[in-house]
Amino acid sequence: MRGRPILGAISGLLFGLFLSVNLMLWGLWPLDRVSVFGLPILFLLIGLGLAMVAPLGRGKAGGNVKPGTPMEESTE
Amino acid sequence: MGRRLGLLLFAAGLFLATTPVIASAGVTPEGACWGTAIIKGETYTPANDTRSNAIPIPNEEGVEINYTGEVDFENMDNSGGIAVRIAGFDIGIATWGDPNTADTRDAAGVYELDDAYAKIDDVVPFGRVPGIWQVSGWHEASGGGECSGTAMIKIEGNPLSNPLGWIALGGLVLFGAGVGWAALARPGRP
Numbered sequence: 702m703r704g705r706p707i708l709g710a711i712s713g714l715l716f717g718l719f720l721s722v723n724l725m726l727w728g729l730w731p732l733d734r735v736s737v738f739g740l741p742i743l744f745l746l747i748g749l750g751l752a753m754v755a756p757l758g759r760g761k762a763g764g765n766v767k768p769g770t771p772m773e774e775s776t777e
Numbered sequence: 778m779g780r781r782l783g784l785l786l787f788a789a790g791l792f793l794a795t796t797p798v799i800a801s802a803g804v805t806p807e808g809a810c811w812g813t814a815i816i817k818g819e820t821y822t823p824a825n826d827t828r829s830n831a832i833p834i835p836n837e838e839g840v841e842i843n844y845t846g847e848v849d850f851e852n853m854d855n856s857g858g859i860a861v862r863i864a865g866f867d868i869g870i871a872t873w874g875d876p877n878t879a880d881t882r883d884a885a886g887v888y889e890l891d892d893a894y895a896k897i898d899d900v901v902p903f904g905r906v907p908g909i910w911q912v913s914g915w916h917e918a919s920g921g922g923e924c925s926g927t928a929m930i931k932i933e934g935n936p937l938s939n940p941l942g943w944i945a946l947g948g949l950v951l952f953g954a955g956v957g958w959a960a961l962a963r964p965g966r967p
Contacts, residue, residue, distance in 0.1 A: 705959040712955025719948035726908040726936035726945055730828065731929065733911060737864035744956070751960040758961045 703755030713748020717741035809924035810916060812846040823926050831909055831929035840890040847883035850922025854878075857916035862927065867913055903941040907934035 721736035730736050804810050804823045814821045814832065817840070821832045856874035860867035898904045909931045917923035936942035 703962045705961075705963070708955060709959030712952045712959055716949065716952035716956055719945055719952060722941075722945040723936075723949055725910070726906070726939075726942055728831075728907070728909045728931050731909045731911045732863045734865045748956045748959060751956060755960055755962040757957065 704752035704757075706749055706752040709748035709750075709752030710745050711748075713744040713746070713751075714741045716748070717744030720744070804924055804926035806924065808849060809922070810846070810848050810926065812844065815843040816840065821928075823928060826926070826928050828909060828929060831931040834890070834930050834932045836905060836907060836932055836934040838891055842888040842890060843885075844888060845883070845885040848916060848918070848922065848924065849882070850918060850924075851880055851920035852877075852882045852918045852922065853880055854919035855916065856918075857914065859912060859914040862911040862913045870912075903939050905932060905934075906939055906941055907932050907936050 717740040718737075721730070721732060721740045724730040724736060725732045810823075812823065816832070817835065824830070825832045854876050856872065858869055858872035860869045862868075894905055909929060911927055911929055913925065913927045915923070915925040937946070
């Protein structure tokens with residue numbers, strides 16, 4: 702579990718809901734069962750999945766360390 | 778484990794997105810009802826029931842709609858209605874009824890679009906909302922004849938001319954950013 706799954710699920714759900722409203726407003730897809738129920742569930746799953754995989758911001762473990770900064774020695 | 782589950786959820790989402798959507802529309806039973814609407818010289822019929830051939834409704838003053846309608850069944854003591862269909866639920870707009878004893882099977886007239894817009898502007902918080910809408914209608918008579926159908930209409934206009942358009946766009950950006958933030962790897966998490 703790398704990202705923020707609760708945030709991903711809630712944001713995905715609301716993103717899907719707002720997407721369906723936008724599709725209706727821009728004349729692309731009416732507010733039917735697919736867009737009102739399907740899209741929010743779809744993006745809930747995508748948001749949750751992305752949060753679990755957390756593909757963004759990887760490879761920065763130790764990336765905040767400025768070049769030339771001496772590594773701390775283990776005290777053990 | 779979490780990574781596998783995440784990939785599974787992501788795949789489930791993609792599957793849902795690519796599942797074909799079967800939509801039923803038109804008139805049921807076929808041929809039981811028929812009607813036309815002439816808007817700015819263009820004639821529209823119940824065949825205008827898909828997103829790609831939606832009936833354009835001009836968002837302007839002074840538009841007249843010439844309509845005709847007919848049924849192929851005994852049409853005494855008839856009633857009917859029209860509704861906007863949202864997520865499968867019908868929200869009634871108007872109903873009609875006539876306890877007629879004569880078997881009148883057709884009608885024609887002129888409808889002033891301004892009348893509809895005046896009602897919408899009065900009742901709907903954001904007024905007339907541009908976009909594509911599915912409308913449904915039904916008609917029945919005492920003899921047992923009935924028909925129902927759907928059509929697709931597109932209220933013309935710029936969505937951003939309505940506060941709802943800005944709210945919808947803002948929500949999309951905000952929660953899109955939320956998904957992005959949630960997908961950021963937290964430091965120290967394997």
